Amino acid sequence: MARFILRRLVFFVLTLFITSVLVFALTRVLPGDVARVLLGREASEEAVQAKRAELGLDKPLVVQYVSWAGDFVTGDWGTTYSTPRENIRDLVFQRAGNSARLAFLTLLIAVPLSLTLGVVAGLSEGKLADSAISVLTLSVVSLPEFVTGLFLINTVALGWQDNPIAEKLGWFPASSAIRADASLREALPAMWLPAVAATLVLLAYIVRLVRAGVIEEMKKGYVRTAVLKGLPYRVVVVKHVLRNALIPTVTVIATSTGWLISGMVVIESVFSYPGLGRLLINNAINNRDLPLIQAIVMLTVAVILVANFTADLLYALLNPRIQLE
Structure with missing residues (x-):
């Protein structure tokens, strides 16, 4: 029984890791610019670039993934992009x-x-x-x-x-x-x-x-x-x-x-x-x-x-x- 539980725990962690990589990659290849979607079509290019920097979307993908995964594991899931901004962990669990x-x-x-x-x-x-x-x-x-x-x-x-x-x-x-x-x-x-x-x-x-x-x-x-x-x-x-x-x-x-x-x-x-x-x-x-x-x-x-x-x-x-x- 102990070996079975240990194997399943390893499988659990490995599956979550692979899922996190796939989900992160898929959300990044979705068409459209998140910053422009949030600011609207009339927003200037300077405002869009500033929004991307605020959201951390201007950093390399590896850095973005490590930052997000580390925060997620520690319980800091961030806040929603929409207004009013809400705590994601509280919202999702609710x-x-x-x-x-x-x-x-x-x-x-x-x-x-x-x-x-x-x-x-x-x-x-x-x-x-x-x-x-x-x-x-x-x-x-x-x-x-x-x-x-x-x-x-x-x-x-x-x-x-x-x-x-x-x-x-x-x-x-x-x-x-x-x-x-x-x-x-x-x-x-x-x-x-x-x-x-x-x-x-x-x-x-x-x-x-x-x-x-x-x-x-x-x-x-x-x-x-x-x-x-x-x-x-x-x-x-x-x-x-x-x-x-x-x-x-x-x-x-x-x-x-x-x-x-x-x-x-x-x-x-x-x-x-x-x-x-x-x-x-x-x-x-x-x-x-x-x-x-x-x-x-x-x-x-x-x-x-x-x-x-x-x-x-x-x-x-x-x-x-x-x-x-």
């Missing part, structure tokens, strides 16, 4: 916290629902229930995210708002445009519809994986032996079949965590939710805010690496035959 809340709520909905539908479909292979679940989940996931979001807004949210009881309770607001520093209690009503929209994106893939795993496990000899020994069918399915069928599903859930925290750009934009993905598009990329782009990408990679490490540990927990060493 938005990441909002995205983590939404991701956690999405997983609370998506995982139990997907497991239930996948098990039912797998145990009903070729029957009506299997066909109905497959058609329904594939039909839902084939819709673009913005279509799903607009559908939920125009049916569930607006429909509930026309209901006096629901309007009084304040359930399912059509917009999730809350304060970025809103508490969980304040944000929760605005999180339900984005969470449902994200669940619909994940649903079909997880259901198909669970279904395939259950079908494969049900055909193995140990299931037949357990049933012949008199074990209750439910115990066989839950304790043995489902446990083995979940192993490939863990990877999908783990890798989906990175998308849920930083990649829900469309969903966050449709519902105006102040998450990390919306910060990346609206604030970082649109304003050519290079330090903000780099910070968001680095945090996203770190989240994905931690999620994959967690998946490896869950592998060993679900299947003792898998040795971490």
Whole structure:
């Protein structure tokens, strides 16, 4: 176990280093001059050059990278280029916290629902229930995210708002445009519809994986032996079949965590939710805010690496035959 953790730590640091180099290089080859974007087209060349010097963009690339990487490691992520200037670390972690809340709520909905539908479909292979679940989940996931979001807004949210009881309770607001520093209690009503929209994106893939795993496990000899020994069918399915069928599903859930925290750009934009993905598009990329782009990408990679490490540990927990060493 110690060797495994040490190897993963080395892999973690190496991956972050390579990512930092690539992200830094890519942000520097983007078309356009950051200083001119910030000052506007009418700015004089002298003002543009002064702005470049203020931002440190006139220095050699190696010097710029070493300076940025050193500050980033020590926790000094700088300030945003836009006005008013904000502390990047505080801003990114605040938005990441909002995205983590939404991701956690999405997983609370998506995982139990997907497991239930996948098990039912797998145990009903070729029957009506299997066909109905497959058609329904594939039909839902084939819709673009913005279509799903607009559908939920125009049916569930607006429909509930026309209901006096629901309007009084304040359930399912059509917009999730809350304060970025809103508490969980304040944000929760605005999180339900984005969470449902994200669940619909994940649903079909997880259901198909669970279904395939259950079908494969049900055909193995140990299931037949357990049933012949008199074990209750439910115990066989839950304790043995489902446990083995979940192993490939863990990877999908783990890798989906990175998308849920930083990649829900469309969903966050449709519902105006102040998450990390919306910060990346609206604030970082649109304003050519290079330090903000780099910070968001680095945090996203770190989240994905931690999620994959967690998946490896869950592998060993679900299947003792898998040795971490």
